[in-house]
Amino acid sequence: MKKVLLISNVDLKNGGGRSEKFATRKRMLQERDWDVVVGHVPEPHILLFPYAILKCLYIGMRRDVDVINSVSNPFHLQLIGYIVSQVLGLPWLVEFRDPMVENPDRDPDAFLTKIAAQVEKLAVQNSDQVVWGDGIQMADDHLETKYPDVSAEKFYKLPFLGFESEKFESAPTTSYDSLTITYAGSFYEGWIEPYELLEGFSIYVEQNNPNQDELTLQFYGDWTEQYQEKVEELGVSEFIQTYDFVPHDQIIPVLKGSDIVVYIGGDDPQNKLSVPSKIWDYMGAKTPILAIVDPSFRVAQLIEESDLGVVIHPDDTEAIAGAIEIMISKEFNYTSDKEIFDEFSRAHKMDVLAQTLDSISTNDNLY
Incomplete structure (x- = not known):
């Protein structure tokens, strides 16, 4: 060797x-x-x-x-x-x-x-x-x-x-009683933050009036007092769950069991060509992606062209609410093309x- x-x-x-x-x-x-x-x-x-x-x-x-x-x-x-x-x-x-x-x-x-x-x-x-x-x-x-x-x-x-196919295929899948939307990863002040997601989510809640036990938006990673204050200001705290970072092998079942996973990429043109590793975990989980990112960015094009999720510009919170509705109602058709997963x-x-x-x-x- x-x-x-x-x-x-x-x-x-x-x-x-x-x-x-x-x-x-x-x-x-x-x-x-x-x-x-x-x-x-x-x-x-x-x-x-x-x-x-x-x-x-x-x-x-x-x-x-x-x-x-x-x-x-x-x-x-x-x-x-x-x-x-x-x-x-x-x-x-x-x-x-x-x-x-x-x-x-x-x-x-x-x-x-x-x-x-x-x-x-x-x-x-x-x-x-x-x-x-x-x-x-x-x-x-x-x-x-x-x-x-x-x-x-x-x-x-x-x-x-x-993504490492064998690791995802062999991992268990977390079972949730409610529709579950998951964000896993870090936030960066002034660049990657959850404010637009929270606002779009609150619009969805206001429009659809779900019960507390029917819907959960959960975050794994760093969470600040400012983010929690925004949650309370929007009146959606009963739907929000936050957790600390967990090891990679523990987040895989969470991603697999979620109904939607969230990617937040912002609109800073310096990041136009970047495709972060988070996307591969989401792809490995085979869970539809709600991507809140400038649609002209490469990661957005990858998600849309491969039918991996729905892309919404960070400025459009109404559209974020609409995307949640589309994905929860199963109007979005996630890819069934096996070659995509082989390629990536x-x-x-x-x-x-x-x-x-x-x-x-x-x-x-x-x-």
């Missing part, structure tokens, strides 16, 4: 979203004859930079790895990948989890951005392959346009992250990633 040294700032032992994703990658690539050896780069980044290089070099030599795979951001992980690949004389797979330079969260004039630009250039010019996952905030031709002197064959977009499965991405590793490990450009 071949080995790939994964250089990342994620510790697989810590749990959480990114740890779970890399742990799944490790397990699924092993099923495809690739052993993922983790080179964890701890913080603080600057102080421990020399230590991280020596650590990854030691792991790479001791485990006799075949390929170096550095995953950023942060951008210094690519610099470590470059040094380790050069010293060990091994193929180097650069992977962007987010855009390194043209990132909505990065000040384009900041000193660190200028350093990131130099590291990106070094990575693009010296790596054997540059890949990124479909769904990050980067146009397909961005790197090819930015680096016209580099062969376009070096750049390759991996499939969407997707985690297994599909791991198949392609394994092929990529095979290709660069044998110096055979697959793309």
Whole structure:
């Protein structure tokens, strides 16, 4: 079995979203004859930079790895990948989890951005392959346009992250006595917040006058006093349930048992190209999605084109109420196309990633 040294700032032992994703990658690539050896780069980044290089070099030599795979951001992980690949004389797979330079969260004039630009250039010019996952905030031709002197064959977009089919199929389904609408995940002040959903929900309640035991809107994740005040102001507190975050394997039955799951994506144009991982959990649950997001965003188009749910602009609370009515009354027809779920499965991405590793490990450009 071949080995790939994964250089990342994620510790697989810590749990959480990114740890779970890399742990799944490790397990699924092993099923495809690739052993993922983790080179964890701890913080603080600057102080421990020399230590991280020596650590990854030691792991790479001791485990006799075949390929170096550095995953950023942060951008210094690519610099470590470059040094380790050069010293060990091994193929180097650069992977962007987010855009390194043209990132909505990065000040384009900041000193660190200028350093990131130099590291990106070094990575693009010296790596054997540059890949990124479909769904990050980067146009397909961005790197090819930015680096016209580099062969376009070096750049390759991996499939969407997707969902782990077996995990969802084997999980139980929570049984609810009432119609249940679920939001699972974080909120971000001024960007992703539940106010429009709550207002649309209150309009639906006012128009349909359901009994308390007939309808529930539940939230798993962070919940603030301001959100609760809005609930009470709207007079829908008897329909609202809130819970803390739960582990991933515990939220799956909740999503599967819900009648509607909610995605809130806002309308900030900086997020137009993003398709967040929450969508794959919702898709894996095979539960209709109420997407409160700018309809021009890529995630909205994915949901609509695949018949996964109903998309409503955040500004239109009346339409949110109407969408709830349509989905509860079963007027919306959820997709029955099995090929959609095959295309967006985690297994599909791991198949392609394994092929990529095979290709660069044998110096055979697959793309």
